[in-house]
Amino acid sequence: xxxxxxxxxLKNGAIxxxxxxxxxxxxxxxxxxxxxxxxxxxxxxxxxLLKQSAPIGIIAIGMTVIMINGNIDLSVGAIFALxxxxxxxxMSWPFMEAMGDGAIPLxxxxxxxxxxxxxxxxGMVVWKTGVDAFIVTLGAMLGYRGLVFMYNGxxxxxxxxxTMVDIAxxxxxxFETPALVFLAVVLVVWLLMTRSIHGRNAYAIxxxxxxxxxxxxxxxxxxxxxxxxxxxxxxxxxxxxxSGSGSVNPNDGMLFELWAITAVVLGGTKLTGGRxxxxxxxxxxxxIQLLRKGLGHIGAxxxxxxxxxxxxxxxxxxxxRQLNRKGAEELKV
Amino acid sequence: xxxxxxxxxxxxxxxxxxxVAFLVFMIGFTFWNPRFIDIDNVxxxxxxxxxxxxxxxxxxxxxxxxxxxxxxxSMLSFSAIxxxxxxxxxxxxxxxxxxxxxxxxxxxxxxxGFLIGYLRLNSLIVTLGMLSAIHGLTLTYxxxxxxxxxxxxATWFDVFGRGSALGIPVPVLIFALLAAFLxxxxxxxxxxxxxxxxxxxxxxATFSGIPRARxxxxxxxxxxxxxxxxxxxxxSRTMGAQNTVGQGLELEVLAAVILGGxxxxxxxxxxxxxxxxVLILGFIQNGLLLAGLEFYVQFVVTWVIIILAVWLDIAxxxxxxxxxxx
Numbered sequence: 001x002x003x004x005x006x007x008x009x010l011k012n013g014a015i016x017x018x019x020x021x022x023x024x025x026x027x028x029x030x031x032x033x034x035x036x037x038x039x040x041x042x043x044x045x046x047x048x049l050l051k052q053s054a055p056i057g058i059i060a061i062g063m064t065v066i067m068i069n070g071n072i073d074l075s076v077g078a079i080f081a082l083x084x085x086x087x088x089x090x091m092s093w094p095f096m097e098a099m100g101d102g103a104i105p106l107x108x109x110x111x112x113x114x115x116x117x118x119x120x121x122x123g124m125v126v127w128k129t130g131v132d133a134f135i136v137t138l139g140a141m142l143g144y145r146g147l148v149f150m151y152n153g154x155x156x157x158x159x160x161x162x163t164m165v166d167i168a169x170x171x172x173x174x175f176e177t178p179a180l181v182f183l184a185v186v187l188v189v190w191l192l193m194t195r196s197i198h199g200r201n202a203y204a205i206x207x208x209x210x211x212x213x214x215x216x217x218x219x220x221x222x223x224x225x226x227x228x229x230x231x232x233x234x235x236x237x238x239x240x241x242x243s244g245s246g247s248v249n250p251n252d253g254m255l256f257e258l259w260a261i262t263a264v265v266l267g268g269t270k271l272t273g274g275r276x277x278x279x280x281x282x283x284x285x286x287x288i289q290l291l292r293k294g295l296g297h298i299g300a301x302x303x304x305x306x307x308x309x310x311x312x313x314x315x316x317x318x319x320x321r322q323l324n325r326k327g328a329e330e331l332k333v
Numbered sequence: 334x335x336x337x338x339x340x341x342x343x344x345x346x347x348x349x350x351x352x353v354a355f356l357v358f359m360i361g362f363t364f365w366n367p368r369f370i371d372i373d374n375v376x377x378x379x380x381x382x383x384x385x386x387x388x389x390x391x392x393x394x395x396x397x398x399x400x401x402x403x404x405x406x407s408m409l410s411f412s413a414i415x416x417x418x419x420x421x422x423x424x425x426x427x428x429x430x431x432x433x434x435x436x437x438x439x440x441x442x443x444x445x446g447f448l449i450g451y452l453r454l455n456s457l458i459v460t461l462g463m464l465s466a467i468h469g470l471t472l473t474y475x476x477x478x479x480x481x482x483x484x485x486x487a488t489w490f491d492v493f494g495r496g497s498a499l500g501i502p503v504p505v506l507i508f509a510l511l512a513a514f515l516x517x518x519x520x521x522x523x524x525x526x527x528x529x530x531x532x533x534x535x536x537x538a539t540f541s542g543i544p545r546a547r548x549x550x551x552x553x554x555x556x557x558x559x560x561x562x563x564x565x566x567x568x569s570r571t572m573g574a575q576n577t578v579g580q581g582l583e584l585e586v587l588a589a590v591i592l593g594g595x596x597x598x599x600x601x602x603x604x605x606x607x608x609x610x611v612l613i614l615g616f617i618q619n620g621l622l623l624a625g626l627e628f629y630v631q632f633v634v635t636w637v638i639i640i641l642a643v644w645l646d647i648a649x650x651x652x653x654x655x656x657x658x659x
Contacts, residue, residue: 074584129644130656135591136640138584143636149629213659220658254581258403258461265458303472310466317454317462 014319015267015283019290026294045293047174053289054178055080057282058237059256060263061189062230064281067264068193069226070206070273071126071133076234077256078144079118083235084248085151087111091159101163108243112235118144119231123224133223141257148250158247168244178240185233190278198225206273262313263288268320351594351606351642355613362620369623376502382615383504384409384563384570386608388582389589390515391559393607394552396590397519399532399599400449400456402553404441404463405560405586409579411471412438412564417480417574420490427490435561441467442557443550450549464583471576481573494570504566511562515555516604528552532599588635589614592642613638 059076066073090096090110096103118140125136151157168177175183193199204212205219213219242248267284269276291312292305363370379386388405395402412434419430445463449456482488496503519525530538531548539545568574593610595602617638618631648654 125640127658128655129640130647130651130658131640131643132597134597135643138588138591139636139639141584142588142632142639146629146632146634146636149627150633153627218659223658258464261458261461262465271455271457301473301477303469303477305469306465307469307473310462310464310469313462313465314448314454314459317458318448318452321452321454 014316015280015287019283019287022287022290022294026290026297029298030294043174047176047179049286049289049293050179050182051176052293053285054182055237055241056256056259056263056288057182057285058185058233058240059230060260060267060281060285061185061278062233063257063260063264064267064269064276064278065189065193065202065226066133066230067261067269067271068206068273068276069202069222070209071223071226072137072261072271073122073133073227073230074137074257075118075122075140075144076230076260077253078141078148079115079231079234080238080253080256081148081248081250082118082144082151083111083115084238084242084252085148085157085250086114087239087242088157088159088246088248089152091161101161104161104164104167107164108239111239112232115231115233115235115238116228117231119228119234120224122231123227126227127220127223145250145254152250154250156247156249160246164243165246168240178244181236181240185236186278186282189229189233193278198222202226203274206275208274259288262309265313266316351592351609351613354642355609355616358613358620359616362616362623366620366623369620374619374623376505378615378619379505379508379612380502381619382611383502383508384567385582385586385589385614386508386611387511387559387563387566388586389593389607389611390512390604391556392586392590393593393595393602393604394515394519394528394555395456396587396595396597397532397599397602398528398549398552399535400549400552401460401587401597402445402556403457403460403583403587404445404467405556406579406581406583407464407467407471408438408441408557408560409564409567409582410574410576411441411467411474412561413568413574413578414471414475414480414576416565416568417482417572418475420482420488421480427488431565434564435558438561438564439554439557442553442560445557446550446553449553450546453546468576468580475576477576479573479575485572491569491572494566494568494572504570507562507566511559512604512608515559519604524548524551529600532601534600585614588639592639594642594646 059080063073063076087107087110090107091103096106099106122133122137122140125131125140126133129136170177172180193202201212201217201222204215204217205222209219238248238253263284264276264281265271265284266287267276267280267282269281288309291308295305295308296302359370368374388409392402392405415437416430416434419425419433420427422430425433441463445460448454448459482490485491493503493507498506519528527538527543527548530541530543531545535545538548564579567578571578589610590602590607591597591610592613593602593606593608595607614631614635617634618628621631621634622628651657
């Protein structure tokens, strides 16, 4: 019993332990090797880190929901790019230009609707055809990227609106807008997954779909809602990021799906569905960003980041299997 | 009688659906633009699909064995960069650079195979991690620089990508020979049958005495071998490479394999069908370009085709068009 609690603590707290380890390591190592005199654990630095982790972080939160539900979404990067293009391009439509700054919320709305629509298409295809989500979203990853290119060729789309930039860089208690959006998303989706019927059903479906069906849960609508949610969040991520930068390349957002999945898995969500937590993913996102920043801080080449993150992902998987070994053996025939 | 006819036609359609679709597509495009079926054009398409195709051959083994390999794209970058770098190294030269590159790439494949086969870790995450790790390794190796062969006229290294034998471009020849060889291995040897058994039902395979771990391990070795071959073709064709030359290829390769009808659950698919899948992607791209459309239109077309292909495949298996998901 006592052993079990320890194990659970180890499993659920692992990501936070890892973050503390990173902080201490980079603080100590930084004082030896760092080129700058700034401390690593500096408040400004940490706030910046939160802001920088927002684009991938918001998407990763959606990916957690999808993966808890037992699906996967590889098209998030393309949805991110297409929503960004719609947002920036719509600002230069004649009737939008006539509205002046009043067009900003409308542009955001268009972007978010684009995300919802693309997610809806994925969700409907998964629901109605029964094709595995991996294949559906793999195809959509290509298809949506094609739409991104068709929208404006290989040219970047840009529209700089200073009011929008001001909103994107607004500062509340040191938190910039993207960071605030990220925190709000974490809170809302955490409430959704832990306090709502939809959340509970999503866990149940991911855990054992057949049992969920027998319990009278309708699987399809939950799939659909979650795909719309991740589409919405991908678009929200684009809104938070591109309102400030004002320019989007057709290749933007590539490999976001892989980063998001990495963060989710680091946060302890199971690929097989049914288990995982929003807070864990939040930890995973922070851990990855800390690693990127920290390696830069101690003067390591930026190339090493990929190597380290890849290795950590595999090691986490290995440790996780060791911790869960007993349960897995009981399940085996 | 008529009903039986319809049934048998339906059966052929279901079993060889992808082949039928391919033929219809080819005939349709040829009527529309006769240049499409021109022998030069056909060779051109196959040659430009050869790199993707060679990688897809290896991934077919992995997928039939019930796993995924997302690391092939960054592994391709790795092998291309390594072989170019060693080629420029006076201690190696082309004759030694190639085997050395193969050995290094096979080591990466062995690591994949060890983690997934023997330690039984989830292949999606392991190869996702390897995608990132190998990319980092490549960047560290090259210091972020592009690799180029300085004196291009003084080496025979370009033969794999640019040469031709008996009037056939060498990449096409390599693709065809490798496809024939691996096709025989998969269909006609005990090892091939074991791959199907492991992917179809791993537990049953274990109980019938098939060394599951070793079979999975070997599928990743085969995959790495194919990637190294593709990397060689790539490096030789361009005589230089960027660190990101293979980025994103893993998903295109997977798309070709799935289009060929291999199930992601494992246990089904053939080399022949994968070749068809690769060719379909290649000819779609070519046909759309001949039609004067931009290259990115093929992404959208591929999207629709992949989903339709897989949907029809599972719809015929379950006997219902719409899914039973409530």
